[in-house]
Amino acid sequence: MLRTRFRRLAAAAAVTVIGLGALTACGAGGDDEATSGPVKLRFLSLAWQKESLQVNKDLVAKWNAEHPDIQVEYVQGDWNSVHDQLLTSFEGGDAPDIVHYEASSIGEFSKQGYLADLSDLVSEDLKGQIDKSIWDTATVDGKVTGVPFLLESQVVIANKKLLDAAGVAVPPADGGWTWDEFQANAQKLTKSGQYGAAWALKSPTNRVLNLALNYDGKFFYGDGGRTEVKVGDAEKEIPKRIHDMIYTAKSASPEALGMSGADTLPGFFGGKYAMLPGSVSLRQQMVEQAPAGFEWVTLPPIKGLSTKQAANPQTLSISEDSKHKKQAAQFLEYFLNPTNMAALAKGDWLVPTGKQANEELVKLTAGKQGWDVAADSATDLTVAPFQQADGYPEWKTKYATPALQQYFANKITLDQLATQLVDGGKQVLR
Numbered sequence: 001m002l003r004t005r006f007r008r009l010a011a012a013a014a015v016t017v018i019g020l021g022a023l024t025a026c027g028a029g030g031d032d033e034a035t036s037g038p039v040k041l042r043f044l045s046l047a048w049q050k051e052s053l054q055v056n057k058d059l060v061a062k063w064n065a066e067h068p069d070i071q072v073e074y075v076q077g078d079w080n081s082v083h084d085q086l087l088t089s090f091e092g093g094d095a096p097d098i099v100h101y102e103a104s105s106i107g108e109f110s111k112q113g114y115l116a117d118l119s120d121l122v123s124e125d126l127k128g129q130i131d132k133s134i135w136d137t138a139t140v141d142g143k144v145t146g147v148p149f150l151l152e153s154q155v156v157i158a159n160k161k162l163l164d165a166a167g168v169a170v171p172p173a174d175g176g177w178t179w180d181e182f183q184a185n186a187q188k189l190t191k192s193g194q195y196g197a198a199w200a201l202k203s204p205t206n207r208v209l210n211l212a213l214n215y216d217g218k219f220f221y222g223d224g225g226r227t228e229v230k231v232g233d234a235e236k237e238i239p240k241r242i243h244d245m246i247y248t249a250k251s252a253s254p255e256a257l258g259m260s261g262a263d264t265l266p267g268f269f270g271g272k273y274a275m276l277p278g279s280v281s282l283r284q285q286m287v288e289q290a291p292a293g294f295e296w297v298t299l300p301p302i303k304g305l306s307t308k309q310a311a312n313p314q315t316l317s318i319s320e321d322s323k324h325k326k327q328a329a330q331f332l333e334y335f336l337n338p339t340n341m342a343a344l345a346k347g348d349w350l351v352p353t354g355k356q357a358n359e360e361l362v363k364l365t366a367g368k369q370g371w372d373v374a375a376d377s378a379t380d381l382t383v384a385p386f387q388q389a390d391g392y393p394e395w396k397t398k399y400a401t402p403a404l405q406q407y408f409a410n411k412i413t414l415d416q417l418a419t420q421l422v423d424g425g426k427q428v429l430r
Helices: 002-013 050-066 082-091 103-111 124-129 132-138 160-165 179-188 204-215 233-247 254-258 262-269 282-289 325-335 338-348 355-365 368-377 392-408 414-428
Strands: 039-045 070-076 098-102 147-151 154-159 195-197 220-223 226-229 273-279 296-299 314-318
Touching: 039 325, 050 070, 050 325, 050 338, 070 325, 082 098, 082 103, 098 103, 098 325, 103 132, 103 314, 124 355, 132 147, 147 338, 154 160, 154 204, 154 282, 154 368, 160 296, 179 195, 179 233, 179 273, 204 233, 204 392, 226 414, 233 254, 233 392, 233 414, 254 262, 262 273, 262 282, 273 282, 282 368, 296 368, 314 325, 338 355, 355 368, 392 414
Parallel strands: 039 070, 039 098, 195 273
Antiparallel strands: 098 314, 147 314, 154 273, 154 296, 220 226
């Protein structure tokens, strides 16, 4: 998911981490600010990539130039430490006015009353730009506590020359392959020294639960106020298909099991793997790292009963303690207008949540570098049950990840996998 990606790459970004002290004396400000001088707001941003950083800072500077009565201070945060920083600053009553984070992580702060309900603060126009299923990811106990603005979907990156050589046609941006077609084409692309696909499964849990929605696999079910893990046919479908590609059809590389997405790139560029199922953000590394003359294409999400995937958008929230919520909301409206949201998405190689921003991004990029596929891939992103389960992080770390790694290493059966996942849920879920 998003946080995993940022934690893995943050060290390479050379972003200066601002200590907890930078979050203090925040734009919640004293009463004197309300009566003299401009309103002062603090905006904690987690942007870290070079282009994204520049876009964020430029938008803040432009806002300040156009709004002398509402001045926003840009505060640089870091994905590795932001959770603890925010917890301390919220508890101390000195949190920033505007907080950049992600939907799966703001729930904790929302339940504790640290984030403002934005339902009456954001405009109907902004509400209408973003699908309800995406708003739901930032809605806790009926309160909207974050504006979702950037999405990450799962697509397939493919070697165009190898597809052409095998007679495999590239599907249109709005009509990807079914899982059966994907598996059949992976088989066509498999020959001596070459695998049809490489599933990077070093951290398999989020990916499996994300893609499980293709077959309506939920894993987490509510029963009389209690959440429990269930693993039926729907939940088994994705792990079984991936396992079959590795061990039955032998069209997916077994050595990729312990790899991250970035680890597979040398083999991909060298022609060892024809296709890489992975994050839409992987396109950035294609642009920056692919050898001269290497032809690659972005294929749409694979389809089961649907192309549904879990959505964990980046969000912007307003602190409940802020004395200037209306002004903070005005800044959010500006920062996330369609043109600005498109620029923010381009800088992060992600997908904007806004419909008009999506359209502008495709026009801005002329659909190149897979942006047309990326934009369309957000259509079926939705909130997933595991994202709202309080015990999910512990279940994932202690039980799901080890069990899935064993299964994909062919050390346990599918039924044994199911048993371990269910039993793990009994240990951690309330």
